[in-house]
Amino acid sequence: MGDLYVWSVILGLTLVTIVTRAGYLFVPERLGLPGWLERGLRYAPACALVAIIASDLGLSPASAGIMTLLANPRLLGLGAGIGTFLATRSMLATIGVGMLVFNLAR
Amino acid sequence: MDPARLSARSEFLYGTRAVLPAATATAAWGIVTGVAMVKAGLSVSQAIGMTVIVFAGSAQLAATPLIVAGASAPVILVTAVIINLRFIIYGAALSTHFRGASALRKLGLGYLSADISFAVFMQRMASEPGRPFADAFLLGAAGANWVVWQIASLLGIVLAGFIPTRYGLGFAGTLALAALAVPLVRTGPARLGVAATALFALATLDWPLKLGLFAATAAGMATALLAELWSEHRARRRPREADRG
Numbered sequence: 001m002g003d004l005y006v007w008s009v010i011l012g013l014t015l016v017t018i019v020t021r022a023g024y025l026f027v028p029e030r031l032g033l034p035g036w037l038e039r040g041l042r043y044a045p046a047c048a049l050v051a052i053i054a055s056d057l058g059l060s061p062a063s064a065g066i067m068t069l070l071a072n073p074r075l076l077g078l079g080a081g082i083g084t085f086l087a088t089r090s091m092l093a094t095i096g097v098g099m100l101v102f103n104l105a106r
Numbered sequence: 107m108d109p110a111r112l113s114a115r116s117e118f119l120y121g122t123r124a125v126l127p128a129a130t131a132t133a134a135w136g137i138v139t140g141v142a143m144v145k146a147g148l149s150v151s152q153a154i155g156m157t158v159i160v161f162a163g164s165a166q167l168a169a170t171p172l173i174v175a176g177a178s179a180p181v182i183l184v185t186a187v188i189i190n191l192r193f194i195i196y197g198a199a200l201s202t203h204f205r206g207a208s209a210l211r212k213l214g215l216g217y218l219s220a221d222i223s224f225a226v227f228m229q230r231m232a233s234e235p236g237r238p239f240a241d242a243f244l245l246g247a248a249g250a251n252w253v254v255w256q257i258a259s260l261l262g263i264v265l266a267g268f269i270p271t272r273y274g275l276g277f278a279g280t281l282a283l284a285a286l287a288v289p290l291v292r293t294g295p296a297r298l299g300v301a302a303t304a305l306f307a308l309a310t311l312d313w314p315l316k317l318g319l320f321a322a323t324a325a326g327m328a329t330a331l332l333a334e335l336w337s338e339h340r341a342r343r344r345p346r347e348a349d350r351g
Contacts, residue, residue, distance in 0.1 A: 006152050009173055012183045013160040020190035022216025024197025025204055032198065040331045043299050044191035045164075046290035047326030049283050050300040051319045052168045052185075054307035056280040074277060081281045082288060091285040092134045098281040103273060 053078065077102025117239035121246025124226045125254075132222060132251060133258040135282065139163045140262020141269065142279030147174035150263055157259040161220070161252070164286055165189045167279045181317070188323055196224045203231065203240050211241060218248035220255070294337065299330025 033041075057074045070076075081098025088094070125132075136157075143153040148170060156166055165186040172182045196219060204212055219227070226247045231240065269275055291300050303326030310318025 003149075003152075005176075005179070006148070006173055007155065009169070009179050009182055010152065010156050010160060012179060013156070013162070013165060013169055013186050016165065016183055016186045016190060017160055017162045017193075018213070018217050020187060020193040021197060021219055022213050024194055025201050025207075025212040025216050026209070027201065029201075029205070033194075036331070038195065038198065039334065040327050041191050041195055043296060043327045043330040044188055044323065046287055046296055046300055047303040047323045047330070048168070048185070048188040048191070048319075049164065049287035049290070050303045050326065051307040051322040052189075053280055053283050053287065054304045054322070055311060055319060056171065056277075056283075057308075059308060059311065074280070077277060078280065078284060081284055085285050085288050089289075091131060091138070091282060094285040095138060095278050095281045098284075099273065099275070099278055102277055106274070 071105075073102050073105035076105045114239045114242040117237075117242040118246035118249075120230075121223075121226070121243040121248075122250035123246075124230065124243075125222055125247045125251045128222045128226075128251075129254045132254045135163055136255045136258025137262035137265070138278055138282045139167055140259040140264075141266045141275055142167060142262075142282065143170050144263055144266035145269070145271065145275040146170045146279065147276075150267070153263045153266075154260065157263070158256065161217070161255070162186070162190060163220075163255070164283065167283055170279065171276075181319075185319055188320070192221075193219075199228060200224070200244075207241060215241060215244055215248065218252055219244065220248065220251055223248035223251045293334075295330040295333035298333045299326040302326045302329040 032038075057072065057078065059072060059075075077098045080101035081094045084097040085091070085094040140153065140157060143156060143166065144150060148156065156170075160166055168189050169182050169186055172185060197216060200216070200219065204215065207215070223244065227240075227244045230237070230243060237243075266275070287300070291297055303322045306325045307318060307322035310321055312318075313321070
């Protein structure tokens with residue numbers, strides 16, 4: 001990963017922030033999004049986050065056996081983290097407990 | 107000082123005060139993002155550049171592992187767009203309040219409106235609709251949030267150098283994303299959608315260029331939307347059936 005590549009991606013990401021946050025303010029009133037698309041978009045962040053979390057688990061199709069799956073430290077850490085979040089609603093506690101379980105399981 | 111100016115200024119201060127209760131959460135999130143970016147493999151200057159100008163924590167955390175893995179730029183940018191799609195919904199809500207604003211003001215207010223400042227602004231507009239100087243209020247909220255976020259992220263980037271790599275702190279970013287995702291999954295359709303996404307993402311792990319991410323996201327969105335339409339359809343049919351009986 002060359003420095004130029006990383007910086008051009010960073011500039012691109014900045015444009016993405018600007019366009020997604022400010023873009024709609026420049027759309028004329030009569031040209032809004034169709035209702036069904038706006039409804040579908042409400043689910044986009046949750047789905048995109050879950051897709052990234054799932055691909056961060058470091059699983060591979062080869063490790064799909066139920067025992068290897070259950071012994072995956074990242075999956076255990078994630079499970080503990082989600083449980084903690086549901087109980088406390090605190091991001092710090094989620095990260096603390098998740099990291100603890102992840103490191104104990106490794 | 108003329109009265110209009112004075113009250114724009116007081117609205118600005120109301121805005122800054124309104125985001126302060128969320129400051130600890132924002133700061134924690136900023137520190138984690140800073141640490142995770144460096145621990146995942148970005149250099150300190152790249153992480154600083156990212157946090158100062160990209161200014162979108164979840165997109166930054168999502169993009170970092172892709173950058174480190176050398177994914178192609180279009181894949182990374184499209185991923186960030188998908189993560190940021192919620193901002194388009196926010197923009198639709200904000201746009202009704204800033205129709206007459208100048209282009210520069212729209213650009214600045216839009217760029218700075220992260221999740222917390224948007225939430226605070228909409229609360230204010232709901233409790234006191236038509237209150238003047240909405241732009242000053244939003245600027246105060248978004249500006250204060252920006253300052254807290256930047257200080258915390260820079261702190262995280264610096265701290266990352268003192269934490270040994272063996273604790274696998276890159277994983278903290280994944281956990282932070284989970285803490286962001288859970289509150290978004292409140293309804294039945296959303297649960298079905300993320301379940302479909304997770305299964306699809308695991309099944310498509312070996313797809314090239316991380317394209318499985320998009321496929322999984324699209325599959326989840328479609329599942330959630332269909333589930334929503336189906337439950338509405340059922341809700342609409344039930345009273346009629348009751349009529350007949």
